[in-house]
Amino acid sequence: MACLHDHNCEDHDCSSSWSLYKHIDLSKVSALNEAVSGSVKSVFRAWEQRLDSSGEHLASNEGDPELLVYVPFTTDVKIKSISVVGGADGTSPSKMRVFINRDGIDFSDAQSMQPVQEWDLVENLHGVLEYQTRYSKFQSVASITLHFPESFGGDTTQIHYIGFKGEATQLKRDVVATIVYELTPNPSDHKTRAESGGGLSHVE
């Protein structure tokens, strides 16, 4: 389920379609089993910078290549395909399993639950590979959780870049705008339609 770009990737076409990183809620991105807390945020960049390995990258703890990345979006998005650039020397992830719209997944959940989709990855050091999704299942994604259970034999798993291709729908999934905590309820705030004289039904 991988496709190779056979055109010049310097086209604007490519980078604009990989623009879903702009809709990621970076402050709420989290990862489990990362060696450096907070380093997961560095893997979400623009397409042009995907090979820029000079900055931070995401690495799992020594001796344990499992990684779990939780990515919430600011709006609902449709994801067409995902691209992952791993590390060299066998530290690339070999499998990817994703879960949609669930937060608070930890490793035992991830291992036991059925993912929405899973892929066998190949080493993709130049970021030219993308993994297509079953688009019908990825129509309104508010958050995606990526589980990388193993690497290509390395002691740890390293990820330099994760890209999402698709479109943003500008819709927000059940956002609670204001929460009012009531210690004791005020009946006048909770009048039902019947109590307030009933609504007249309009027949147009």
Place this chain on the structure above:
Amino acid sequence: MVLEATMICIDNSEWMRNGDYAPSRFQAQADAINLICGAKTQSNPENTVGILTMAGKGVRVLVTPTSDLGKILACMHGLEIGGEMNLAAGIQVAQLALKHRQNKKQQQRIIVFAGSPVKHDKKSLEMIGRKLKKNSVALDIVNFGEDDEGKTEKLEAFLAAVNNNDTSHIVHVAAGPNALSDVLISTPIFTGDGEGGSGFAAAAAAAAAGGVSGFEFGVDPNLDPELALALRVSMEEERARQEAAAKKAAEEAAKQEKGGEQQSSSQDATMTEQTSAATSEADKRNDLTDVENALLQQALAMSMDDPSSSHELRDTDMSDAAADDPELALALQLSVQDSTKDSSQENATKLLADQSFVSSILSSLPGVDPNDPSVKELLASMQDQSESQQKQDEDKTSKEEEK
């Protein structure tokens, strides 16, 4: 103010009957737990705390993570001591309880009270630790009670396996006069990770550290914050006044030097007497003497070295101080008068004789008009003072009456 869900693992094994921690290990543990629950729920209202026991018939969750402090404290009643502690099972159950917390945004933390010997081996503890680290659960270990072979080592290794960025801590509490809770208050277990301590922890620390008499000013800032604040403010004001008085004394010394060379010997005597007068006042307050002395020494050095420059400084300093606070100026004058009664009479008179200085002070006093005839009379009379010693006392008293 970290949003946290905490599970506290209580050791209620047979080893907790021992009385080496007053009143008994179990009681000391219970007190510490009460304090921790209070601190956690206070530092963030959405924090939740849960309790489980590790010994007895088996690991039992008494209350799942909740923010209701009453429920937590209530479940501590009627706990029975017995059996053996199962550390591994306890921690795994705690992890499970945290996993199913209602608010997934909370950070996970487990606090373990390890009072009895640890029967698990280091390897299995490390494996559990790695699992906790992988699921980003922080762990605090309170090592107290029994200290058999290898327990400390095992627990340290356990902590090393769990620790991620110093979010986990271990505290070793030896038996002794200090209560377990008192020792814990100053540890990161209470104060959180580098947050500097919540108000609760700070207040509790103040309470523990000094008992009743240990409070500054003898008043608990928590019980009566306004009184404590008022006392502190008046202390500051007094200190400022003391420093100003000391400065003035030093300036007088400078003036003395400028006044006459023949008086240099008496001046030294007066300086020291002034110093002693000033410092005796300082001695009445606690621990200001050293500061006063240092200031005075500085002022002395300044005056000895460079009397000419200090003269210019003198008037501006004093008038600034006087302008700021007319009561201060009054008080200074009075205090100067008082001190000069003990020592030589010359200093105050020399000062008061300086027309410009006095009028500057008086002009800054509210309700006193330097052009007022009575004031002018006063000034004239003060000048006469400098000629005869006997008139001095009368005039001083008359001046005080007038004021």
